[in-house]
Amino acid sequence: MSGLGRRTFVGAAFAATAAASVMTEKDKLDRIASNSWPIRHIFKGWPNVKTATMTFDSKMSTDMKKKYGEITMLDFPQFTKDKFPGVTKMDIFSGLFGDVSDPSMFQDQTGMFDGASRTTREFQPRSASGRKWLDKMASTMVKTGTSCQHISNNAPLDICELDPALRKRGVAVAKEWIDAGNILGAKSMRVNSGGPRIVPAAGPDPKTGYPKNDAIVKYLGNCIESFKEMADYGGKKGVRVTLENHWGLTASPTNIRTIIDEVNHEYCEASPDFCNWEHEYLLYNGLKELAPYSHTNVHAKYWDRWGENNDIRRSVKIMLAADFRGTFALEYEAGPWDGVEGSQYIFKEVLAGLG
Numbered sequence: 001m002s003g004l005g006r007r008t009f010v011g012a013a014f015a016a017t018a019a020a021s022v023m024t025e026k027d028k029l030d031r032i033a034s035n036s037w038p039i040r041h042i043f044k045g046w047p048n049v050k051t052a053t054m055t056f057d058s059k060m061s062t063d064m065k066k067k068y069g070e071i072t073m074l075d076f077p078q079f080t081k082d083k084f085p086g087v088t089k090m091d092i093f094s095g096l097f098g099d100v101s102d103p104s105m106f107q108d109q110t111g112m113f114d115g116a117s118r119t120t121r122e123f124q125p126r127s128a129s130g131r132k133w134l135d136k137m138a139s140t141m142v143k144t145g146t147s148c149q150h151i152s153n154n155a156p157l158d159i160c161e162l163d164p165a166l167r168k169r170g171v172a173v174a175k176e177w178i179d180a181g182n183i184l185g186a187k188s189m190r191v192n193s194g195g196p197r198i199v200p201a202a203g204p205d206p207k208t209g210y211p212k213n214d215a216i217v218k219y220l221g222n223c224i225e226s227f228k229e230m231a232d233y234g235g236k237k238g239v240r241v242t243l244e245n246h247w248g249l250t251a252s253p254t255n256i257r258t259i260i261d262e263v264n265h266e267y268c269e270a271s272p273d274f275c276n277w278e279h280e281y282l283l284y285n286g287l288k289e290l291a292p293y294s295h296t297n298v299h300a301k302y303w304d305r306w307g308e309n310n311d312i313r314r315s316v317k318i319m320l321a322a323d324f325r326g327t328f329a330l331e332y333e334a335g336p337w338d339g340v341e342g343s344q345y346i347f348k349e350v351l352a353g354l355g
Contacts, residue, residue, distance in 0.1 A: 022355070023354055023355060025086070026086070028351055028354045028355075029086035029087055029088075030088075030089070031326075031327055031328060031350075031354060032084070032087050032089070032327060032328055032329075032330065032347065032350055032351070033087070033089040033090055033091045033149045033150065033297065033327040033328065033329040033330070034076075034079075034080040034083075034084050034087055034089070034090050034091065034329070034330055034343070035090075035091045035093075035152075035299070035329045035330045035331045035332075035343065036073065036076055036090070036091070036092045036093045036096050037091075037093045037152060037331055038330070038331060038332040038333070038339035038340070038342055038343045039064070039068075039071075039079075039339040039340055039343070040093065040095070040096060040339070041060050041061040041064045041065070041338075041339060042061070042064045042065050042068050042069065042070055042071055042339075043070070043071060043072060043073070043096050044070050044071070044072050044100060045100030045101075046061065046096070047095070060338070063338070064338055064339065064340070067338070067340075068340060072096075072099065072100075073092065073096050073097055073098075073137060074136065074137060074140050076090065076092065076096075077090065077140055077141050077144040077146040078144050080146060081144060081145075081146065083340060083343075083344065084330070084343070084344070084347055087347075088145055088146045088147060089146070089147050089148075089149040089327050090146060090147070090148055090149060090150075091149055091150040091151075091152055091297060091299075091327070091329035091331070092148060092150075092151055092152070093151075093152045093153075093154075094122075094123065094151060094152065094153040094154055094155045094177065095122075095123075095154055095155075097123040097133070097180075098123040098130060098133055099129075099133060102129055104127060104128075104129045105123055105124060105127055105129045105130045105133060106121050106122065106123055106124060107121070107122065107124050107127075108120070108121055108122075109121070109122045109155070109157070109173070111157030111158045111161075111166065111169075111170065111194075112157065112158050112161055112163075112166060112194065113157065113194075113197075115196055118157075120155075122155045123155070124176075125176045125177055125179060125180035126176050126179070130180075131183075134180055134183045134184060135183065137184060138183055138184055138185065141184070141185070147185055148181070148184040148185055148186045148187075149186065149187050149188070149296070149297055149326075149327050149329070150186060150187065150188045150189065150190070150242075150271065150296065150297035150327070150329060151177065151180075151181050151184075151186050151188075151189040151190065152190050152244075152299075153174075153177055153189050153190050153191055153192075154192060155173055155177055156170050156171070156173040156174035156177060156191050156192070157170050157173070157192075157194055158170035158194050159171065159174070159191060159192065159193050159194040159195075159222075159223060159226045159227075160193050160194050160195040160219045160220070160222040160223035160226065160248075160249060161194055161195065161222065162218060162219070162222065167222055167226060170194065170226070171226050171229050171230060174189075174191050174226075174230050174241070175230065175233050177189060178230070178233055178234050178237050178239045178241070179237065181237070181239040182237040182238060182239055186239055187238075187239070187240065187296050187297070187326075188239065188240040188241070188242050188269070188271065188296040188297055189234075189239055189240070189241055189242065190241075190242050190243070190244045190271055191227075191230060191241050191242070191243070192244075192246055192247075192248075192250070193219075193223050193243065193246075193248055193249040193250050193259075194223075194248065195219045195223070195248045195249055196219075196248055197247045197248055198247075198248070199216055199219070199248055199249060199251065199252075199255075200213060200215035200216050200219075201213070202216075216249070219248075219249055220249060220255065220258065220259065223249055223259055224259055224262045224263055227241060227243075227259060227260075227263045227265075227268050228263050228265065228268075230268075231263055231265035231266075231267040231268040232265065232267075234267040234268075235265065235266065235267040239267070240266075240267045240268065240269055240295075240296055241267060241268055242268075242269050242270060242271035242296065242297070243256045243259060243260065243268075243269075243270055243271070244270075244271045244272065244273055244276065244299070245272055245273055245276045245277060245286065245290070246273075246276055251276075251277075251278050252278075253272075253282065253286040253287075253289040253290050254289070256270050256290060256293070257270075257289065257290065257293060260293050269293055269294060269295050269296065270290045270293040270294045271294060271296065271297050271298060271299070272286070272287055272290040272291070272294055272298050272299070273298070273299035273301055273331070274287065274298070274299060274300055274301040274310070274312065274315045275299075275301040275302070275303040275305070275306060275310060275333065276299075276301070280306060280309055283306060283309060283310070283315075284311075284314065284315065284318060287315055287318050287319070288318055288322075291318055291319050291321070291322030291324060292322050294319065294322070294324055294326065295324070295325065295326055296326040296327070297326050297327050297329055298319060298324070298326065298327075298328055298329065299329050299331040300312055300315065300316065300328040300329060300330060300331065300346055300349075300350050301331045301332065301333055301346070302332050302333065302335055302342055302345065302346050302349075303333035303334055303335065304333075304334055304335035304336070305333075305334070312346060312349035312350060312353060313349055313350075313352050313353035314353075315353070316328060316349075316350055316353025316354060317353055320353075320354070328350045330343040330344075330346045330347050330350065331343075331346070332345070332346055
């Protein structure tokens with residue numbers, strides 16, 4: 001049994017039990033993960049590198065550091081326990097790894113982004129100093145009684161790139177990070193599909209006049225092959241690779257389902273975000289489409305780009321209806337609060353949605 005058939009079968013097998021069970025407060029807290037992205041502004045050295053597409057709000061950073069102090073990722077486990085009582089699982093962002101005062105942990109990495117070459121400064125998991133830092137982070141989690149549920153990773157590039165050499169390098173970077181995830185005990189890791197930020201549109205088939213999109217097929221094929229390789233490697237390391245509805249290929253929930261079905265591997269799944277959609281009709285319909293493909297982590301997000309049409313409780317219930325048993329990571333994006341306040345608002349909404 002493969003693809004959606006397998007997922008439907010597994011979901012049906014547990015549906016009655018899940019529906020009948022009532023979660024205790026501890027059960028609910030076990031289903032929640034803190035998220036480092038909303039509070040990136042208080043991290044020392046943020047942003048470690050600036051790119052043409054990255055915005056940096058210096059006032060936000062100054063104001064938040066004045067209010068909450070400055071931290072590093074090594075402080076984030078205790079920060080999680082202090083700001084989100086009872087939560088011990090974490091979703092951590094790759095761009096906040098390492099000690100920015102030690103340049104030996106980092107290296108410039110060049111890859112394609114939206115059709116243009118882009119260089120970023122990335123943490124190097126296989127460097128000697130990087131490995132020591134990972135070991136220290138793992139030790140810190142043990143001491144604080146926390147765990148890494150998911151790594152939201154932006155480091156691997158070119159995963160569906162048409163240039164074979166670039167794609168090979170992108171997969172190699174992803175494997176280095178899967179090793180890092182293994183050290184930290186991460187259950188899953190997001191890898192962006194890469195390719196054009198806005199995917200090629202269909203055009204008329206010259207023979208039939210019907211819509212046809214040969215360009216996107218090439219990117220999908222490369223993405224599928226890359227995720228097959230990463231899922232095989234992740235299976236050996238105990239770290240699932242996931243696709244999030246970001247940009248390019250993964251802006252479409254149907255594309256994500258297609259990739260996962262074609263990869264057809266236990267260690268490849270979806271990690272949908274409640275708000276990263278192209279239009280408002282996908283807010284709940286897109287989530288319903290991906291829910292059966294999601295098992296480990298989702299981003300429970302508030303983002304004011306959707307106005308009042310951002311019902312976190314409704315989204316939580318959509319995931320539960322699909323028998324999702326993973327964690328809801330508290331990823332506040334933008335709105336009337338700062339990153340900590342926004343995450344705490346989502347915290348309350350997710351708890352309410354869990355019933």
